[in-house]
Each structure stands twice: as C-alpha cells, then as structure tokens.
Amino acid sequence: MTKTNTGNFFEDFKIGQVLVHATPRTLTEGDKALYQALFGSRFSLQSSDEVARAAGYKQSPIDDLLSFHVVFGKTVPDISLNAVANLGYADCRFHKPVFPGDTLSTISKVIGLKENSDGATGVVYVRSTGRNQRDEIVLDYVRWVMVRKRDKGSPAPVADVPALPAAVDANSLFAPANTHFKTFDVAASGSAHLWDDYAPGEKIDHVDGVTIEEAEHMMATRLYQNTAKVHFNQFTEGQGRFGRRLIYGGHVISLARALSFNGLANAQLVAGINGGRHVAPCFAGDTVFAWSEILGKMPLEGRADLGALRIRTIATKNLPCAEFPSALEKGYADGVILDLDYWVLMPRR
Amino acid sequence: MTKTNTGNFFEDFKIGQVLVHATPRTLTEGDKALYQALFGSRFSLQSSDEVARAAGYKQSPIDDLLSFHVVFGKTVPDISLNAVANLGYADCRFHKPVFPGDTLSTISKVIGLKENSDGATGVVYVRSTGRNQRDEIVLDYVRWVMVRKRDKGSPAPVADVPALPAAVDANSLFAPANTHFKTFDVAASGSAHLWDDYAPGEKIDHVDGVTIEEAEHMMATRLYQNTAKVHFNQFTEGQGRFGRRLIYGGHVISLARALSFNGLANAQLVAGINGGRHVAPCFAGDTVFAWSEILGKMPLEGRADLGALRIRTIATKNLPCAEFPSALEKGYADGVILDLDYWVLMPRR
C-alpha cells in the first residue's frame, strides 16, 4: 500500500461523511507580515494594534481572508487533489476573530453529490468548518468542486444537491463580541466614508492595478499549506492546458480585497461570503484591477456602531475598471476573472 | 463625490497645512524577518536580541531604514500620488529606537511651495514626522517632491522655499538612551574596525552585488504600505515612460545599506540622513553595487562609547564600484543610481 496521498476520487465521497483534515496551523505575527507584503492591505484594524485596542480587541486580528485561505488549504489534500475545477463557494460566515497565536484546524462534511452526465466526473459539495484551539468555530463555508472518478464504470450515487442560500442572511452575521466602533478613528483608517454613506447600486472603481509574480502567488499559497499541484509545478503545467502555473483563485480574492481599500477603506471586516466565481484563470504577469457595487445594506441587531454592506467585487486582468466590466447576458466581459459577493462590516456614524 | 482617493494636487497644498496620514502600522518580528529576507542585512544589533541586550536595549530594535520606509509609506496617498518625481530628502533624524510591537503613524506639515515655470507642476516641501504609540517622535525628515497641478490655469502661490541644512548638525543627533557600547562584541559584529579606525576621505568598495527581482521590490514596498502606482502595475507602466515598473528608491537605499556591511560592519545605527538623490531609475533585473566615502567624524557629547561618522554611499546598477564611480562635474557617471549622505553611529574603542 502506497504511503503517498493519492487523494479522494468521486466514488470515495459519501453523503454525511466527515473528513478531519491534517495539519493544524498556528498563525503568528509572521503570517500577518507576509500577508501584508504579498497583498499590501491597508485596513487599519488589521494594520495597527492601537486601532484594534481602541475598538475593544486585545490586539490587531488576523485578516479574515488569511484565516479563510488557511482553513481552505487544509481541505485540498482530501477534497480537491483530483479536482477538475473549483466550482463555487457559498454560505460562508466568519464567526470569531483570529489572533496571532491561534491554531486553526478544519473538518469538512459531505453535504451533496451529483455525478456528471459524462460518467467521468461528479460534483462534491462540502461544508468546511475552521476551528481554533478552543474548538470554537472561526469560519465555515460550503464549496462545490468537480472531482474525477477513479473508475468510469463505477455506479453513480443518488444525486443529492443541497439547497444553498443565494446570500447569507444579514441577521445571521456575527459582529465581533466586546468591540465598539462608535469612536472609530477615520483619520487613521484613511476615509471619512462610513456605512451611512454607501447606497445600494453605488459603483466604485478601485483604480489601482497590481501585477502578480510567480514567486508571490507560490509563497502565499504555501503559506496556507495549500498543496494543489497546478500552482507550483511548471514542469508538468508547461505541458498542460494553459502551458503555465495557475494562480490560486484565493490569491485574486485577496488582491481584489486589498485593492478595494481605495473606495471602501472602512470595510474593516469580512463577515460573510455569499458566493464567488473564478470566471477565468489568472497567471503570473497579469495585472489585476477591481471594482465594486454596493448590493445592499443592513443594520446589525444590537449594534448601533456597525452596519453590514453587501458588496459585489469584480476583479479583472489587464483591464482597468473605469467602465465597470461585468457579467453579460451570457457569460462575462473579456478580462473578468472574479465575481465575488460578500458582506463586510463597516463602522456607522 | 468619489470615495476613491485621487490624491492631492499642487493647488491643494498650503503653507503650514498639517496632513494626518492614514493607517497606523504595528511593526513586529514578522516585519523584521521579511526585511532580513529582502535585504540580507548583517548588522549585529538588528540581528540578535543578545547583542542588543548586552548594549542595554530590551531587545533587538527594528532596522532604522525599515522604520523610515513605513513612516514614508504613509505619506504617499496624501503627498505624492500625483507626483512627477521625488526630488530629495534632507534633515532626517532618528530620535528613538523602534521595537517589535510599536505602532508608527505619520503626520506631515507643508513647509514650502514653489510653482514651476511650466505652470503645470510645482514643488511641495513637507516635514514628515513619525511617532510611536506613546506619541514620541521616532524619526522626522523633510522631502520635496514635484506634484502636478490639477488645473494649469490656477494661480501660483507665493514661492516659499525653506532653508534646509546641508547636513544634520552632528550635535543634534540622538544617541539611543540607556545604551552602552563600550564592551561591544566585535567578534559577533564581524569587524574589529571601530569609529576610531575610520578617517575622512577614506573610500570603501563594498564589493558585492545583488540583483533585484520584481517580486522582491513589490513585497518590500507593500510591507511599507507605500501605494505609489509606478511600482506595482506593469499593465500601465508597460505603456509608460520606461516600459516597466520602477523600483521604489528606498529599496535601493536599503540594499546599499545592507551591502555597506562589508567594510562598515560596526555602523550599527543610522542616526540621520543629510540628503539623498535618486540619480537614475532602477528596474528588476538590475544588479546593485555600492561604495562609500567617509565624509566626516564627530564624537557625541556625553558618549565615550559611540561616535558619529558621516558617510556618502553611492549605489550603482550593473557597475562594480572598484573605481568609485561618482558625481562628475556635471551629473553623474553612467550607472550611478543613488547618492546618499547620512550619519551613522559606531562603537568607539
């Protein structure tokens, strides 16, 4: 019996199955600094212990998306080593802040299975849950992924596709306990525009563009212990579909979030991800731009200091976003690479 | 009204105006490690907690230039987003050591304005001051930068050019309080050459060369939250003046300082910057070399253990420095990219 991990194939997944993923990971100030160097985020809460303490935190928390990538990374060896494509995310909520010194682990539960008509692949739906060392949930989400069958002849399971919400109910979002943003410092955050100032339908071009290098996306993806082969191996990928290494979709999400600072500087926390699509692949040398539309806004019960904004951020490659390139009637405008729908929490006046 | 930052134009600056810059930044062991990985410095005080404690510090301090870059980075969105060129630095002093856990913020005061004869640009002089979380000044400096006018037709302000010292007065330099370098370990530092051993006029070729990669300068510049567009966006820069991304001038300063270890291994602290000129642009793929000349030396009042050396370090690209390429009667020798005049503190015998 081989001691190397060959990953699970479609037949290996059963509804209700629980996968305990390997490699708990302690996040530290070192991870914070690397995330800073790789994405250049400027949200003041994640940048400054002083800003965080003024809001009631013990220190500056880990960027929500860094925690997401680490929780996600652990699922790769068990869920998506034999994946053809990562199809989507939904129903992601961030439950608790993560601080340097916290150790994250992930388990996943299979909640849906559907073989494709080609008989060679199927779609696996899992709910993955990241917990800290106190066994508290820090975030959870559903993703679905197309996975190869080991054997085309093996019988198809009964199709079972879970009902997923189009968006996370704003009333179910978690505002960080014991925090207070009423006196939030907008000189420190870089923008006087608070939750009250955004309106549904508003579109914001984030203006700036950032070119990605091979070293950068590989360092980021290794930081998360994400082992998907397509990101690292030019020898094999050079002979493959694209002729080159594919950048982890989460890298584009983090870049788009960092770019969104320019226009959304007070969007301090990501509270939920309603859905995300990697519309087209991204490669080293591509320059990523982004724009956002405010999809909705909701007060948070019991919090006069924070409100939720639902945002759709579109990222493009090699295409500035002054004209808001987006979904077409069928498909997407050329150059669009990410369509992300998420909730942020922003201080109120 | 747009929520994105379009930056200030020449008309937006007024003499005496104070700009409170965004995004306080807590520096950590993570930033120290990244700075180490990016520049490879070997000064023992910044490398070892034990060396630092033996000299009276609570732990190894943050590299002075890392603090400088972070303080500088904060000014970019307000001062130089519409800059044509960064013209110079002067009168920079390092007041207090910065340690992991300290949070830096920056304010700038406009101290000079002069419209250029083309009517399209003007020079803005600011004094920028970086403070820690106890509101103590950690460093301050003057820089002047050529900024575009929003409207060529707008009236010119009365020209007001501040008098700047040719060099920081050595008597005004800050030696770190409660430290003692009398028993400084020269086996640990890598050189027996102390302050007493350097003489004005002495020239030192630092010998080594280091090639810069795109991923490196972008990671460094993002670490400082410096958002100047020219460093990051190949899509736009590819169509611009140089056809490529421009490396942040401070990256060359840090590389030259790290290279200067070979010949100046006991130049443990940067105490002041008298002036700096980025003579020519630097790009990924360029190999940086450096040499230094001792311009002067001064004892420090009340400190028998430390002396100040005034150093001029010239950095070049793709040009070894055995022949000390430098300023010509008019301009600089081909290949020179940096001319930096600064004070260091070095242990005495």
Next chain:
Amino acid sequence: MTKTNTGNFFEDFKIGQVLVHATPRTLTEGDKALYQALFGSRFSLQSSDEVARAAGYKQSPIDDLLSFHVVFGKTVPDISLNAVANLGYADCRFHKPVFPGDTLSTISKVIGLKENSDGATGVVYVRSTGRNQRDEIVLDYVRWVMVRKRDKGSPAPVADVPALPAAVDANSLFAPANTHFKTFDVAASGSAHLWDDYAPGEKIDHVDGVTIEEAEHMMATRLYQNTAKVHFNQFTEGQGRFGRRLIYGGHVISLARALSFNGLANAQLVAGINGGRHVAPCFAGDTVFAWSEILGKMPLEGRADLGALRIRTIATKNLPCAEFPSALEKGYADGVILDLDYWVLMPRR
C-alpha cells in the same frame, strides 16, 4: 589595510584553528512564517503550537533545517568566500530544539587540510557547531570545501584528512528531552504510517514537483545571512560558468524535505545528516522532484515512543521520480541534483 572582508584562502587555515563566526541571529515567528512560505512544509510539529504542546514542547519548534541553514550561513564569510566547491557534509547531529526567541551563533574548528595536486586549491575540513544563547549546542556537523590558494607558490601543509563516519551512529542521536509522542495525533499529522510501518529497502516517490523562482531562493538565502556571492549577483554570474545565479544547495535540501511529507508525513524531526552531495547545480526555473529510500531503522534507547529511520532522499530537477532515478555505477542519472542520507525521528505505535 582594507576594511572589507576578502575571506580566508587555503593558506590561512591551520589544523586546530578555531573560527568564531560573526552575526548571532535571533530566530522568531517571522522566520518560521517565511520558511513556511518558501518551502510549504506540513510536518505538524513545526506547524502547530497545539501539536507541539501535546508532545511536551513549550511551543512549536523551529524547523531543524532552518536552524541548520542559519548555523551554516554564518560560516560562509570565513570558510567559503573563496571556495570553488562545497564538497560534502558529514556527521551532523541535532542536539536540542530551537524555539522562536533563541539566538544562534556558530564556531568552526579546522579538522583537516589537504592541498590539491594542482597546487592552486586545497580541501579544508571544518567541524561547525551552532549554539544557542545559553551556550548549549543545538547542532554540529563537518563539512569540507575546496578553497583557492592565495598564492600558488606557497608551501603545502602536511596532508591531514580526518576520519569521518559513513553514518552517524543511531545510538548517538538526540531525542528531544521531556517529550512524549506515544499519543501523537495522526489525524493532525496527515498519515497513519508510523515508524513501525517502514521497512529498509522501501522506496517512496514523493510525487509532487515545485518550480523555484529567483526571488524565492535569494530571499531564503538572505534569511540565513548566507553571503555566498554566486546566489545573488546576476551581473557577475551572467559572465560566469553557468551564465546565471546558482541556487544554494541547502535550498534544494529544504525543498526535498518539504516534498518528502507526501509519504513520510510523520518524519517529524531531522536528527542527523550522515552525508550529502550536491550532484548537479540547480537554477531558477527548475522544477524539483524527490524520492526516498528507507536505508535503515533503529529503536532509540529509553524511548518507546520514537524510532529513528535512516533515509536517503534523492532530489531531481525537471525529472519526475516514479522510476527512482539514482546513482549509476559511475556518477548519477541525468537530472539528479541531490543525494542526501539522514536520520529522522518518527513516532512509534
């Protein structure tokens, strides 16, 4: 007298000579994070404070090879600045765990000298010892390196070649004191295969491949303060033997070790290095693969919870290892770049 370090030449080394190397280095969480980002290791003990505490450690230790590279890096300015080639390592043992906050220093003792028949170079054998701030040995090893003579005419020393063990005696390996792996969590570590499950002669293809970028190997090598010129200077190397920068051999060792997780996930600690040969150079753009053979296994006296496995890991470039490319009767199969023989400690059933 020049203040720059020109390094020692063959004539400068004497049997019994002790070299105290410069630049003590405090390792931190920042170094751990960078090592993670650069190599993507997944061994659970170095990844999680919780896993480490469950095994009796105070926190997650620094990766053994990161400590090795830092200890090694300090020797370069004194031992190998004028080296033609690094010929081999032997008799390396890891004595004590290293934790964030520990400060490492290195001394070397010259234990062998032999001039080459060309009269222009000689081989220098040194035992280098890394110690922490409590003066405890953390690791030691022998390496031998071919060094240029300053003057071809200078007389040859009496040849004195030390006897070196073909392998470290398993009985002399150090198991970490006050640790207990009897209840080691194999769900967290990612593999149920423990020491009991490996047999001498067993071969494991580690399957995955990782492409190296210039920025990555330079950042890693600077992190160790290794100043060997060939890794950093494209201007000079572009005119040299290979036309490009040479990757530090230790970079390949660390990559191979990280790749070996896939098949050796419970090889939590490197306890000794019996020998290592850099068979061929490695350059940016190369994709590294690896496979391992179990050479032997030994129980550890007094430890029912840990056993030692002797492993030979072969790394290749641009050559997948399904067919276990290795040593030929004469030389090595094309594509082999590293032949490493080492001891790991693995939890027992």
